[in-house]
Amino acid sequence: MIEVIGLNKQFSNNVVFKNYNQVFSDQKLCIEAPNGHGKTTLLMMLAGLDKPQSGSLLFAGRELNEPTKTVAIASDRITLPDFLTAHQIIDLSVSAIDCPWPHDLVKGFSFTAFLNTRFDALSSGNQKKCQLILALMRKSPYLLLDEPSAALDQTSIEHLLQLLDVYLNDKPNGQIIITCHEPAVFIEHGFKCVSL
Ligand SMILES: Nc1ncnc2c1ncn2[C@@H]1O[C@H](COP(=O)(O)OP(=O)(O)OP(=O)(O)O)[C@@H](O)[C@H]1O
Numbered sequence: 001m002i003e004v005i006g007l008n009k010q011f012s013n014n015v016v017f018k019n020y021n022q023v024f025s026d027q028k029l030c031i032e033a034p035n036g037h038g039k040t041t042l043l044m045m046l047a048g049l050d051k052p053q054s055g056s057l058l059f060a061g062r063e064l065n066e067p068t069k070t071v072a073i074a075s076d077r078i079t080l081p082d083f084l085t086a087h088q089i090i091d092l093s094v095s096a097i098d099c100p101w102p103h104d105l106v107k108g109f110s111f112t113a114f115l116n117t118r119f120d121a122l123s124s125g126n127q128k129k130c131q132l133i134l135a136l137m138r139k140s141p142y143l144l145l146d147e148p149s150a151a152l153d154q155t156s157i158e159h160l161l162q163l164l165d166v167y168l169n170d171k172p173n174g175q176i177i178i179t180c181h182e183p184a185v186f187i188e189h190g191f192k193c194v195s196l
Pocket residue numbers: 011014016033034035036037038039040041042
């Protein structure tokens with residue numbers, strides 16, 4: 001369970017969260033809100049990649065000292081070293097977190113042919129696949145996916161849904177939180193929608 005308590009976040013004069021409180025208790029959740037309401041910003045803070053001005057973010061009742069060890073995120077907001085190839089970027093992550101090379105994910109997303117393409121030369125759908133591979137390979141108990149189906153082709157969306165169907169099987173206390181403007185397919189796969 002993730003609890004957000006008294007969250008305040010603003011970018012200069014733009015107040016995005018003002019004393020925001022929320023409990024995310026379902027294991028598979030889809031956060032819905034109009035553009036610009038702070039979905040990505042919230043995911044970035046939950047992943048420890050952005051800081052609130054004040055407030056608490058509790059995972060199973062406690063704050064995380066090192067969120068990147070238990071929370072994996074895929075988001076366009078995260079800037080990758082786009083002068084590297086996808087293969088090189090995946091290599092860097094594999095070394096950093098000491099996990100096996102994600103052969104099955106690469107094959108499952110039909111990404112093999114694009115491994116030697118520089119990230120900045122990948123199509124938006126293939127950039128999204130690379131982000132998803134980088135997040136999914138961590139096998140973290142908390143998985144945050146920011147608009148995971150955006151730009152993906154139908155076959156890849158179906159593959160993603162199959163992966164998410166079983167993702168939590170070995171993570172009884174885990175959670176998957178996504179943001180999505182077209183949640184119908186995720187609802188069919190057990191996601192519960194919650195407004196921001
Ligand atoms: N790094 C930043 N610097 C300044 N303002 C930012 C920054 N990141 C986000 N914002 C602002 O914070 C607000 C929330 O943005 P955010 O991207 O979190 O919304 P969102 O709900 O994810 O939107 P969308 O549905 O369009 O993806 C917006 O007003 C945005 O302009």
